Amino acid sequence: MTLDIQLGAQGADIPARGSLNGKSACCDHLDTVPAAEHGPPECAQCLARGLTWTSLWACLTCGWVACSDDSPGGHARKHYEETDHAVVVSLEPNTTWRWCYVHGRIA
Template sequence: MNVDLSDPCEHVAATTIRDVKRPAAGCEDCLKIGGQWVHLRYCLTCGHVGCCDSSPNRHATKHHHATKHPIVTSGERGEDWAYCYPDDRVLSGG
């Protein structure tokens, strides 16, 4: 994920952006409980793979609330964007 730093939020500047390994086998937490997911989100702080808010368990958002890691990126092929939870802001890919 290449976050567009020409207009970053303060959380991009304060976060060491981690390279994420793609593709993932699925949402880490859903795989543990036999859950289903719609789309995947990758935490750019630690690499956690969680499911999106359209998924029943919303593990990416739960991960943010538990860890305060601010930024996720889409795990969908062909999508190049990130999302900052604290700022409720989509960051375009670069």
């Protein structure tokens, strides 16, 4: 059996066509993102407002780094709503999951 592998944002090998457990199809939005280099590991909007974040996510389309949906600012979701950039990746250490806002699930 052959498995296509692509390099994830954290440098971990993850399946290119299939979920991490191989049981469901991968989000089609991953086919449209260029996996852009992300900016510094900080949410500029939170810093400007004096907020702290729970975790950081990077947009795979443009590299914008913003706070997660469970952070007070929820700036990653706001970025999606403004740009339609569908997929983000967690910047937390030792994680490789990606989230698709369009499908509302792990991509």
